[in-house]
Amino acid sequence: MSSSPPLKALLLIGGKSQRMGSDKAALVFEGKTLLERILATITPLIPEAYLSIAHDDEREFSHPTIRDLTPNPGPLGGLQAAFHHDPEAAWLVLACDLPLFDSTTLENLLDKADPTQKATCYRNRLDQRAEPLCTLYQPAAAHALTNYLADDRRCARKFLESLEPVMLPLPHPLALDNGNRPEQLHELTILAKEGLQEKEVTVTYYGKLSAEAPAATETLTTTAATLAGLYEELRLKHYLSLDLDTVKPVLSDEFVDWTTPLPEDAQVAFLPPFAGG
Amino acid sequence: MFQITDKAITTSELVSLAESPSAGALVVFEGRVRNHHHGKEVTALDYSSHPTLAQPEGQKLVAETLEKFPDVEKIAATHRTGHLAIGEIAVCIVVTSPHRPAAFAACDYLALQLKNRLPVWKHEHFADGSQDWT
Structure with a gap:
């Protein structure tokens, strides 16, 4: 050089x-x-x-x-x-x-x-x-x-x-992963400790997100460790307009935290702000 | 009592569920589809809901309202899903209490909670052909 x-x-x-x-x-x-x-x-x-x-x-x-x-x-x-x-x-x-x-x-x-x-x-x-x-x-x-x-x-x-x-190609796959919010830092802490593990998950989008995602429900393979990691991955992939803090994650039909670990075969739903009435 | 339904709402049915001989006040709120939103002409709305969470969340909100307003005797509330035309009822709340103030206050409180905390989404269709999710 x-x-x-x-x-x-x-x-x-x-x-x-x-x-x-x-x-x-x-x-x-x-x-x-x-x-x-x-x-x-x-x-x-x-x-x-x-x-x-x-x-x-x-x-x-x-x-x-x-x-x-x-x-x-x-x-x-x-x-x-x-x-x-x-x-x-x-x-x-x-x-x-x-x-x-x-x-x-x-x-x-x-x-x-x-x-x-x-x-x-x-x-x-x-x-x-x-x-x-x-x-x-x-x-x-x-x-x-x-x-x-x-x-x-x-x-x-x-x-x-x-x-x-x-x-x-990245020599260490996680080296350029963003961590600009606590949920992402938590995600990266787990990934750094446990490595990238592929799992199959089914995601259902509601409201506005269902119109932005390619389909209201999709099954995909992800290496995300938590629901926050999965949402960030999908937000970037599908250009979803809503940030994590306005969306509510649901796992197996129950409201959960963003830091909840993502299990194999997870049934996940992402809920945009509600608008009843 | 709370119910999420895809059928047209009949207010009189909710009234008969909430009325009571000891209640001197019966307040009815009907949230109806209006023909404008932020200055745009609305032609119709589609409401969708989370298939398993909307019903229990609505029940929770009714229970919470009853707890918060101990003078209230009964509440009957329902939220509609599906395609609604202008003037159709999207949400109906009936509250009874011995005296007026508790019924009015509880009805207003529950209306606000259903708006913000029930996993339901609104897809608006406008006269100019555009649509929007809220």
């Missing part, structure tokens, strides 16, 4: 997380905040790491920051500001809410990155598509980003796909 551009990292720490009701980077997993964990993983390999912050963020940070250039630039605003900060660098863009992100995953990405391509990333373990939560963008991506944003487009994943990135 002698001819490679200098490596810098941009951590997407998010704004005040609405879902957690608090700063998601400050969420604690195994005794450390998510931000501390991710910094401890990346700074040995990429010492120059910045936190991506909103245009008007007035909080104080212990790490250098890169501020969005405009208010509400969308999910690609951080990368735009990073290339503005240093257009000659290759930028690793990384979400901070990845509790099981590890140095193997980072080393593998840096080792296999192809500096002649615009980007190198991992395949999402569930849908195999390019995953923007951990991607190395080469300087050549900056121009493409300017054009993409000029077209008023904002989707980080579609932008990444438009670059025709090098896509790698």
